[in-house]
Amino acid sequence: MNTAQSPGATREPDERTSADTQRFARPLVVLHWLIALCIIAMLGVGLYMVGLPKGLPFKSTVINFHKSLGMTVFLLVLIRIMVRMAYGRPPLPPMGAWQRAAASTTQALLYVGMVAMPLTGYLGSSFNKYGTKFWGLPLPQWGRDDPQLREAFFTAHGVIAWVLIALILLHFAGAMKHHFIDRDGLLRRMWT
Structure with missing residues (x-):
């Protein structure tokens, strides 16, 4: 009996190949966790610094x-x-349409927040006399010292911070639901 498959035939992938295709690429995993740690630190420092008295x-x-x-x-x-x-x-594991929509929407909003938050902070800092230093290197200022524009950008920055915190908590809750309740292996996709 000939057990060789014809060239066009599909075959079941072995467990290792299947698991590998279900995971994010290693550079994405590293970036995910590095960004997550930086955002947690940044939000913590941001919440701490707004309570510090002037001077x-x-x-x-x-x-x-x-x-x-x-x-x-x-x-x-x-x-x-x-x-x-x-x-x-x-690809996402099998799940309801509402869960797919929630996952896609949350992820898209996380990306928007991760881009908008530093941009509004940087622009707000561009409209004050201090500007922004990137690890000691002064970055260009895009305007003059303007309290109204500075306040508008910093207000947006603060609102985005709270929205980002809510999205992170939602993202975390979804990951925990998939890991502990659904047990569908979704969390392992972003694990080392």
Whole structure:
């Protein structure tokens, strides 16, 4: 009996091949967790620094650290977008249409937030006398010292921060649901 398959025949992939095609590419996994850690740190520092009284000697150091971390996240997100375009993403496991829509919408909004948040912070800083230093290197300022524009951008920055926190919590809750309730292996796709 001939067990060889004809060239056009499909065959069942072995478990290793199937698992590999269901995972994100390693560069995307590394970028995901690096960006996640940076965003958590940036949000924590941001929430801490807004409560600091004016005139504290180290407040400007904390603010500059926050700005540098935010611009780093912005660059990492741009790299992640390019890497994702190059590698694509694995298909979602079987789930209801509403879950697919919720996952896609949340992910798209996370990307929008991760781009809009540093941009609004940078633009807000462009309309004050201090500007933005990226790990000590001054970045161009796009305007004059304008309290109204600065306040508009910083208000947007603050609103986006809270929306981003809500989206991160939703993203985390969805991952935990898939891991502990659905047990569909979705979380393993983004694990090392």
